[in-house]
Amino acid sequence: MSRPDPKRASSLLFRNGRRSKSRRRLSSLVRQSHIFASLVRQILETKFLQEVAGHPLAPSQFQLLKLIAFNGNYQIGEVAGFLGVSPPAATKNIDKLERLGLITRHPSKGDRRATLLSASTKGRRLVEQYESLKADRLTPVFEGFSAKDIDHLTELMERFSLSLLEKEDPGRGMCLLCSAYCQQECSVGRVRGGCPYERLRHAHSKEGVS
16 A cells, blocks of 8 residues: 655645635635625615605616616617616616606607607706715715725726626626716726627717717
């Protein structure tokens, strides 16, 4: 019976120890990512929205309202693609926003057969109040961090998100991972071969839909 090689055993223990430490580090990162994402949903997307809206409004419905308020008019048929839902589900969201007086429907000047959605004065005011409340509440949170800290965290979050996208691309359809905070220079769009939302918006501008 051969005797175990102490050097080989030590090497295996070292490698297993490194793998175990790496897995613990990865597990901690994923855990903190889930905590951060959950708090964003519970506080920024739900609690703050309830405070300014005064009535139940689903995050997907508010995301649609933000899209329209920030970026102009949209045809009803496009909404399902924006939200990643079925046309009946999109219509349900549109109907609720209209009943609440947050959006309006009107015919397109270029095509009378097409119906466009616009944010009403009440809808734009709601979005403005939400953004103002969010800025007021987050300001004291950021006071404990330097501008360098915030920039570094933003960079790390972007790098981590892009690396995850490159390895596990969720698809090539509508994106809106940014929750309708769209920018022309989007790093996610670069990874995915261009932002599909920006392409559609560019097509609208060429067709005269604003």
